[in-house]
Amino acid sequence: MTTTTAVAEPTGPSDTDTETAGLADLSDLAGFDALDESVRADPAAHRVLTGDRPTGPLHLGHYFGSLRNRVRLQRLGVEMFLVIPDYQVITDRDVADRLAEHTENLVLDYLATGIDADRATVFTHSAVPALNQLLLPFLSLVSVAELHRNPTVKDEIAHSSQAAVNGLMLTYPVHQAADILFCKADLVPVGKDQLPHLEVTRTVARRFNERYPHPDGTTVFPRPRALLDAAPLLLGTDGGKMSKSRGNSIPLAADEDTTARLLKGAKTDTDRRITYDPAGRPEVSNLVLLAALCQDRTPEEVAEEIGDGGAAALKRTVTEAVNEHFRPIRARRAELAADRGHLRDVLRAGSERANAIADATLAEVREVMGSL
Structure with missing residues (x-):
């Protein structure tokens, strides 16, 4: 976001007061x-x-x-x-x-x-x-x-x-x-x-x-x-907005096998060369971004490393990155769940x-x- 700017506001309710809802x-x-x-x-x-x-x-x-x-x-x-x-x-x-x-x-x-x-x-x-x-x-x-x-x-x-x-x-x-x-x-x-x-x-x-x-x-x-x-907004495995109610999400509590299964079914495209292009290749770019977030790297670095490996290599990279990042969180969750x-x-x-x-x-x- 940018630096703030004071904006004049009406002093009472009106039909146009929140017409654009902020x-x-x-x-x-x-x-x-x-x-x-x-x-x-x-x-x-x-x-x-x-x-x-x-x-x-x-x-x-x-x-x-x-x-x-x-x-x-x-x-x-x-x-x-x-x-x-x-x-x-x-x-x-x-x-x-x-x-x-x-x-x-x-x-x-x-x-x-x-x-x-x-x-x-x-x-x-x-x-x-x-x-x-x-x-x-x-x-x-x-x-x-x-x-x-x-x-x-x-x-x-x-x-x-x-x-x-x-x-x-x-x-x-x-x-x-x-x-x-x-x-x-x-x-x-x-x-x-x-x-x-x-x-x-x-x-x-x-x-x-x-x-x-x-x-x-x-x-x-x-x-x-x-x-x-x-x-950035993460997409679900079907390419739509990730949502609890739409059945396209990867739960925090999922085990490593479930995570692998869900990511294996994630939507990609037919281009073998992996690139980070959110506008042109949203599904592939979403998986690249997820790996980058888990590894604390840039999406461009992740895409370049996978190169011509195709969707299979991309999904393997993402699965390993997600499971590695969330392993201590899931272990802590299992401990807490016991009490x-x-x-x-x-x-x-x-x-x-x-x-x-x-x-x-x-x-x-x-x-x-x-x-x-």
Whole structure:
């Protein structure tokens, strides 16, 4: 991202306020270079909120797209909040299938990849009632037209397994605003496709602060900024976006034989010479990139080394690179999986801390709204 630029904003809700869902305000929302410098200069001054829905196993795209960066931020000294939004599972499906199992597996993945439970707050959405109470006043700050217009929601609706769109799906971005603002997070790691959701959060924070200022002139909520990871998007084995729900991913928890089988079936092309050309050869380039990420090399170096080896040599290189990179992570995960009680202790401690913060924030909201 580039350095930030202040952008003038309207002072109240309107049909055009978030028409592009943050794209007009992109330079202000996602100034990665400046944010990265400020985080390094004073990491303890920042609080990050991020998380994953418990709908299935996390995969390599999650690791290179977000998990690795979360660990980096925590090691720098940034305060980390990891929400497992179990209520949001039913935004695009009728039932929350295997919810407890998926929740514990998320905690497993977090800890195995390097998240320190003694320094991070890991909690479930449903365990923090005060967080969800923020949704009601927040919904009063956005219009129905704005909810309908959100491009990320439109995409999620298109891929929903439900016959009809439910109300939770439509209000999903506002629910995310409550997730972020209850702990007053100022940084949110996101992909570009999630920027419209974050702009809703910034809009909610701004409108709340304008409508309900503290008597002393201070504001209740920060306007969080995006931290965009520099890692390129990894494609699934079918050449589409890697996704838990599309059956084209390689789970973090997969063993080495399963990883080899999945990569063997990955889509390539008929050109024997291996090159790195994301625009012209997306599937081949995706595999080259995956090997490069695992080996901490450039994709061009990997492609040049394979040369005329063809798809078989490429898949062999990628399989070896993935299994080598994830071997210690998978070993750590297996150790943690043997003590499910520890995973529940991590969630219990995180939920207690999240509840204390959410209760304090809700009390402050009620005070400025005059509802005490």
